[in-house]
Amino acid sequence: MAAKAGRKRLGDLLVESGVITPQQLEYALTEKSKEEKLGDFLIKKNYLTEQQLIEVLEFQLGIPHINLNQYTISPDLLQLIPAELAKRANIMPVRKERNKLFIAMADPMDYFAIEEVRMATGCQIETSIAAKDDLYRTITKYYDLQESMDAALSDMATSTIDMQTDIEREDSPIVRLVNQIIANGVAQRASDIHFDPQETELRVRYRVDGVLRTERSLPKNMQSVVLARIKIMGNLNITENRIPQDGRIKSTINFRPIDIRLSTLPTVYGEKVVMRILDLANAVNGIEQLDFSDQNEALFRSMIAHPNGIVLITGPTGSGKSSTLYAALNELNDDGVNIITVEDPVEYQLAGVNQIQVKEEVGLTFATGLRSILRQDPDIVMIGEIRDLETAQIATRASLTGHLVLSTLHTNSAVDSISRLQDMGIESFLLSSSLVGIMAQRLVRRNCRDCSEIYTFTEYELAIFKDNGIPDITHGRKGRGCAACNFTGYRGRMAIHEILPVDRHVKELIIHEVGDQKIREYMKQQHFKTLLMDGLQKVATGQTTISEILRVASKE
Numbered sequence: 001m002a003a004k005a006g007r008k009r010l011g012d013l014l015v016e017s018g019v020i021t022p023q024q025l026e027y028a029l030t031e032k033s034k035e036e037k038l039g040d041f042l043i044k045k046n047y048l049t050e051q052q053l054i055e056v057l058e059f060q061l062g063i064p065h066i067n068l069n070q071y072t073i074s075p076d077l078l079q080l081i082p083a084e085l086a087k088r089a090n091i092m093p094v095r096k097e098r099n100k101l102f103i104a105m106a107d108p109m110d111y112f113a114i115e116e117v118r119m120a121t122g123c124q125i126e127t128s129i130a131a132k133d134d135l136y137r138t139i140t141k142y143y144d145l146q147e148s149m150d151a152a153l154s155d156m157a158t159s160t161i162d163m164q165t166d167i168e169r170e171d172s173p174i175v176r177l178v179n180q181i182i183a184n185g186v187a188q189r190a191s192d193i194h195f196d197p198q199e200t201e202l203r204v205r206y207r208v209d210g211v212l213r214t215e216r217s218l219p220k221n222m223q224s225v226v227l228a229r230i231k232i233m234g235n236l237n238i239t240e241n242r243i244p245q246d247g248r249i250k251s252t253i254n255f256r257p258i259d260i261r262l263s264t265l266p267t268v269y270g271e272k273v274v275m276r277i278l279d280l281a282n283a284v285n286g287i288e289q290l291d292f293s294d295q296n297e298a299l300f301r302s303m304i305a306h307p308n309g310i311v312l313i314t315g316p317t318g319s320g321k322s323s324t325l326y327a328a329l330n331e332l333n334d335d336g337v338n339i340i341t342v343e344d345p346v347e348y349q350l351a352g353v354n355q356i357q358v359k360e361e362v363g364l365t366f367a368t369g370l371r372s373i374l375r376q377d378p379d380i381v382m383i384g385e386i387r388d389l390e391t392a393q394i395a396t397r398a399s400l401t402g403h404l405v406l407s408t409l410h411t412n413s414a415v416d417s418i419s420r421l422q423d424m425g426i427e428s429f430l431l432s433s434s435l436v437g438i439m440a441q442r443l444v445r446r447n448c449r450d451c452s453e454i455y456t457f458t459e460y461e462l463a464i465f466k467d468n469g470i471p472d473i474t475h476g477r478k479g480r481g482c483a484a485c486n487f488t489g490y491r492g493r494m495a496i497h498e499i500l501p502v503d504r505h506v507k508e509l510i511i512h513e514v515g516d517q518k519i520r521e522y523m524k525q526q527h528f529k530t531l532l533m534d535g536l537q538k539v540a541t542g543q544t545t546i547s548e549i550l551r552v553a554s555k556e
Helices: 002-006 010-016 022-031 038-044 050-061 075-080 083-089 111-121 132-157 173-187 220-233 294-304 321-332 366-373 389-400 416-424 428-434 459-467 504-511 516-525 531-540 546-552
Strands: 091-097 100-105 124-129 190-197 201-208 211-219 245-253 256-267 270-279 309-314 339-343 354-357 380-383 404-409 435-447 452-456 475-479 490-501
Touching: 010 022, 010 038, 010 050, 022 038, 038 050, 050 124, 075 091, 083 091, 083 111, 083 132, 091 132, 100 111, 100 132, 111 124, 132 173, 173 190, 173 201, 173 211, 173 220, 173 245, 173 256, 173 270, 190 220, 201 220, 211 220, 220 245, 220 256, 220 270, 294 321, 294 435, 294 490, 309 321, 309 389, 309 416, 321 339, 321 380, 321 404, 321 435, 339 366, 366 380, 366 389, 380 389, 389 404, 389 416, 389 428, 404 416, 416 428, 416 435, 416 516, 428 435, 428 504, 435 475, 435 531, 435 546, 459 531, 459 546, 490 531, 490 546, 504 516, 531 546
Parallel strands: 100 124, 309 404, 309 435, 339 354, 339 380, 380 404
Antiparallel strands: 091 100, 190 201, 190 270, 201 211, 245 256, 256 270, 435 490, 452 475
């Protein structure tokens, strides 16, 4: 049965299973490029998910689906299939029984690849299906990272090691190991890589979708050379390990431009290093990509359309404030306006925008940069962050003299920003005149598209919906965990927002210093959504879960 089905073409199998229509198949066959695989094109066009493709192949061909992270691949297997073949054909050896080699592949109908593996190994080949991302992660981890790791360990074992040469020569095992740790992080969509010195080891952890997990542990004797190599990449002083240092690395990984912010911190077991990965290919380009509800998108667009005033974006570190600011600048960027920014650091370079990097060691602070900017005839000014009274005062003055000022503030909610600026020392009458609007935002994990399924809310969750004015809802969606999302149930992140437009009534409340609670009550009367309410709306439409929303938004 499997053999007979195996002679069928993938498109026919998908149409027979009812996953796609004959019209969609016809469109895909006409539109896809010659090199592109049919399955990849259909997934890209959202005609089906990778999980649906796997299920059809599993059912129709009788080929099992496996999760590679449940297997430990032995080094002997890696010797059987060369790295070049594994990467080109997207296959991974899983185990071997006598003359039978079990391999995992994304496309079990790629008979040329199967034949190539059979010729290379001389074994009888048994195939299984694995998710494409799962294969990519596993191939990177075992073929590249493990190989670099073994080479570095054997290099460390020799007594002839010259540390200075070893961390500067591009082909040395330590350099290859560090490069592979970074490449593996990018492959796993990590936003940060942590190198944590412990008493007996150096732990490497990746933050994926906002959650940290340990990837591997390196022997303690590798700590000094690995960290020295990273510091050389970031142009830091490798002899200084008593004070924190910051640096930057520009790199290209798998033909993608990657910008890395580097930070070191002395701890009792040595220097801890954190790399923040900025994937320039994933930089947000438009406001429509910011996950706004229709109401919030209209409010945000009207705020940044003002000719003058201050627009604030608030939230903790890592809540996507910079991405939102850049999206707003992209929207406003035009030949007819002069946009100048003062940032620390400049994260993404925007064509046509004049960006200034803060350099405190030479006296270029937010405040001094801002003063100079105002003599450069700007229309729109973006300040990376309002950190002190001086910056806040200049920003307020700039907004009152005909400039639109965009900036960020570290507060918990939109309303909290008003009392924060008052606490800093900004006069209430100046604040009410200059503020146009405030937006708070957080990032939550998005349900995995491949494995999310209908989920019935508990009594506790239904009570939360009811308390927030969403009574008629019983079901949402929740990921059960699959290879595509690394068994977390979530893949990627999305933003939730709270917007407070500063209208005439809010201005009066600010002048009279009535306190945050009165402004919150007014927001409620005007049906402006809090972070929690915006998040719950996104839970109701199946995009995320209540536990994610409660993790970042308070129930008050």
